[in-house]
Amino acid sequence: MVQNRIIELKDIKKSYGQVYALGGVDLHVDQGEVVGLVGDNGAGKSTLIKILAGAVRPTTGEILVRGEPVSNWNAGRSREAGIETVFQDRALAVQQTIIWNIFMGRELVGPLGFLKVRKQREEAERLMREIGFTSKVFGPSSIVGQLSGGERQGVAIARAMYNQSDLIILDEPTTALSLTETAKVFHFVRQARAAGRSILFIGHNIHHVFDISDRFVVLDRGRVALQASKAELGSAEALVRFMEELAHPGGAGVQSTGGTV
Numbered sequence: 001m002v003q004n005r006i007i008e009l010k011d012i013k014k015s016y017g018q019v020y021a022l023g024g025v026d027l028h029v030d031q032g033e034v035v036g037l038v039g040d041n042g043a044g045k046s047t048l049i050k051i052l053a054g055a056v057r058p059t060t061g062e063i064l065v066r067g068e069p070v071s072n073w074n075a076g077r078s079r080e081a082g083i084e085t086v087f088q089d090r091a092l093a094v095q096q097t098i099i100w101n102i103f104m105g106r107e108l109v110g111p112l113g114f115l116k117v118r119k120q121r122e123e124a125e126r127l128m129r130e131i132g133f134t135s136k137v138f139g140p141s142s143i144v145g146q147l148s149g150g151e152r153q154g155v156a157i158a159r160a161m162y163n164q165s166d167l168i169i170l171d172e173p174t175t176a177l178s179l180t181e182t183a184k185v186f187h188f189v190r191q192a193r194a195a196g197r198s199i200l201f202i203g204h205n206i207h208h209v210f211d212i213s214d215r216f217v218v219l220d221r222g223r224v225a226l227q228a229s230k231a232e233l234g235s236a237e238a239l240v241r242f243m244e245e246l247a248h249p250g251g252a253g254v255q256s257t258g259g260t261v
């Protein structure tokens, strides 16, 4: 057993009636690594992260948390295992402050039920520093709606850090972001990894996923088509070629997608 294995999925299958969204997937994430999950539309990425989040039950298969099999996997067990998913579309309350979003539902309160306002501010500042979210303009009391797309991802990551999440799942965090904003997200992700957290990074832009990840899992029609480290792959182009070959075996008449699936 690998000592620092946070989660392991073994032979996970999920069918919806006749449709197999996942047809026997093995996946693991170890402490302090960024795993890139890629695959064409309909490959099963969303289904897999919903299973990790406990929102969807696998039809069959085994889930191990730190080497121990867990039965009756659900959202509560997923939270207990230290897994937090940042879904792209419903990550934050944009009319609220950064502090509010970080502590959402888990505010620091004293014995008499009073909110520890100063402590919360200090903790929010510490978390923002820890993920490298330093800004001359924005502080913990800034309204999230005023932040850029990349900075918003930072707030969601800071919240996951506050929640003691060991595995933070980022669902397409750089989709629709500019290069500068993408670089901010990468910075936050690297800081979170440096703090010992693991990240499962889902993305359609292969170059983005390649840049930020240590290891890659390619899904294809509900199966793992490739698991490889960055060193094994060597370059983003190798990953792009692999994905293009999957989509068009033999490659006849293929136009390059430029690394977006």
Ligand SMILES: Nc1ncnc2c1ncn2[C@@H]1O[C@H](COP(=O)(O)OP(=O)(O)OP(=O)(O)O)[C@@H](O)[C@H]1O
Pocket: 016, 019, 020, 021, 022, 039, 040, 041, 042, 043, 044, 045, 046, 047, 048
């Ligand atoms: N609730 C559902 N009911 C029926 N079929 C489903 C359901 N959810 C997913 N599927 C099917 O399972 C397969 C995998 O879908 P999934 O959304 O997991 O893929 P994906 O890799 O996340 O795709 P995308 O990148 O487009 O989001 C698809 O064929 C999809 O139609």
